[in-house]
Amino acid sequence: MVDGTIQHDVTEAEAADLLSELVARDSQNPPGRERACAEFIVETLEEWGLDAQLVEEPYEDRPQVVAETGAGSPESGDLVLNGHIDVVPPGDREQWSVDPFEGGVDGNRVYGRGASDMKSGVAAGMFALRAAHEHGVDGRVTLTCAIGEETAEPGTKTLLDNVGGDFGIVLEPTELVVDTVGKGLAWYEVELRGESSHASSPDLGLNVLDGLFSFNDELTAYREELAEREHPLVGSSLCTPTMLEAGTKENVIPDSATLTFDRRFLPEENIKEIDKEIDDLVEPLRERGFEISVTRTRTYEAAEINADREIATVVRQHSHDIAGVDTAPHGKSASTDQRNFVNDAGIPAIIWGPGTSAQSHTVDEWARTDLLVDAVEVLCRTIEELCVERR
Structure with missing residues (x-):
């Protein structure tokens, strides 16, 4: 293992490129077109030298993704990063000023359906996993990319039947605010x-x-x-x-x-x-x-963890240090796959990510690349604190 803080070299340009590629993979649900996006994620992670797999459960034609790195030492924490790759349909395309599945870039924004909800979170998880792999971690970091979140299907729940962890982060759009409860x-x-x-x-x-x-x-x-x-x-x-x-x-x-x-x-x-x-x-x-x-x-289902659980306090502090985010306890009025972590798998998990919640499901949806890069830095510091033994 390499000593020192986990480093990443993600620039806004690289962040924009990856997010644009993710948005360009039309993964509308319904009807459930996640395959192309899942395959792209696996191909990209494998190019980075990571162990990534398609999981053909619960639906063979709509694969999910699991990728991990780390030694799995019982003395260090295991962190699960979770994102969903399905997006809601764009609706009337005549209302859009951009192609919802082009992934256009303008300044520090990437436009398109799913940019904020929640492919910016998926991109952050991919970059953080790469950094953890390059650095080496004593514990384990796992990235799960689920299908069917927008339609309450058992994507994340199925993945967590075979993926364990001590902590979870559901990478929904919160602009780096830590939510510990969801309706x-x-x-x-x-x-x-x-x-x-x-x-x-x-x-x-x-x-x-x-x-x-x-x-x-x-x-x-x-x-x-x-x-x-x-x-x-x-x-x-x-x-x-x-x-x-x-x-x-x-x-x-x-x-x-x-x-x-x-x-x-x-x-x-x-x-x-x-x-x-x-x-x-x-x-x-x-x-x-x-x-x-x-x-x-x-x-x-609704889900909640105590606002003072370690995963919440660690991410909250790093988000404040990196991006000046408010450290007051917060919750999300919408529903997320946090429920599968907390209620089904018994894993304390927060809702947190770089997307902008108000952009979810909107016409001309966009996500900020500066927040995406900040999210990668927060995740790297969180992994360093929770998954790397102190020497």
């Missing part, structure tokens, strides 16, 4: 059945839209009650109606509707209890004669 997310579809009739005789039918409009008071009361459930780092619970499908023709009383709720919840809330809350919420609609079914269609 949970559940999506619910509420299906209503009424009775159709001609719109000239509405009393002969049972209008599902009338039912939903009359339901506003109950929904408002529930949302006000949720606002009182607060976490000091991520705020209050939420229940937001986000989609409504109803009606077949202008002069036909609609007899069916599907209302979708986005329910954000805190670590102390239980998903089974939330299921019951949503079912109780729509009970007045049943009492008004509508047939109601409620289905939870997607779930991301």
Whole structure:
């Protein structure tokens, strides 16, 4: 092992080049096009002399990546860096002023879908792994690049079935702020059945839209009650109606509707209890004669570690020293694969990365290359502190 602090030679130009190449690999999910990006990551890491593998679980046609370096000494820590390589679709491309999958560079920004969420984090993890490999570490540093994060698929969870560690960093966009808690997310579809009739005789039918409009008071009361459930780092619970499908023709009383709720919840809330809350919420609609079914269609669990856990304090201090980042405890209002580390694998993990959270899923999404280079430096110092024995 080479003595001294782990060094890297990443410039903003090299950072821009790598991030641009990652963005240029269209890895939209849905439908799940991660393969080209995964193969590029493995090829690049192997060119750097690292041991990198494609993992064809849980889906053979959508491989994930695992790469590692280090001696694996039991006297030193093992750190897992985690990123997801799937990105949300770009939407209406006419709204973009750049090609979302070109990876264009302008000044200190790389543009394109996934630049901030979260291929800048993946790039930082790749560079840090290279630096750790060139330096040599007593413990182990592992980079996992997962599929399916945007659609709650078991990408990271599957990888962690075979990858262990003492600490984890989920490289989501936080602008180098350390988040130790993330909200949970559940999506619910509420299906209503009424009775159709001609719109000239509405009393002969049972209008599902009338039912939903009359339901506003109950929904408002529930949302006000949720606002009182607060976490000091991520705020209050939420229940937001986000989609409504109803009606077949202008002069036909609609007899069916599907209302979708986005329910954000805190670590102390239980998903089974939330299921019951949503079912109780729509009970007045049943009492008004509508047939109601409620289905939870997607779930991301909430997760939290103590703000004073070692991985949090170490990264927080180095982020402050390198980039002047605030050291106050912080949380993320969105859901991430931190839950797979904390809840499934029992690995204390933070949410932290160089991307800009406000750029996630936006038109003309971009990420800053200066923050990417800073992130590599923070990761190198973190690896030095946690994975290298003191001589």
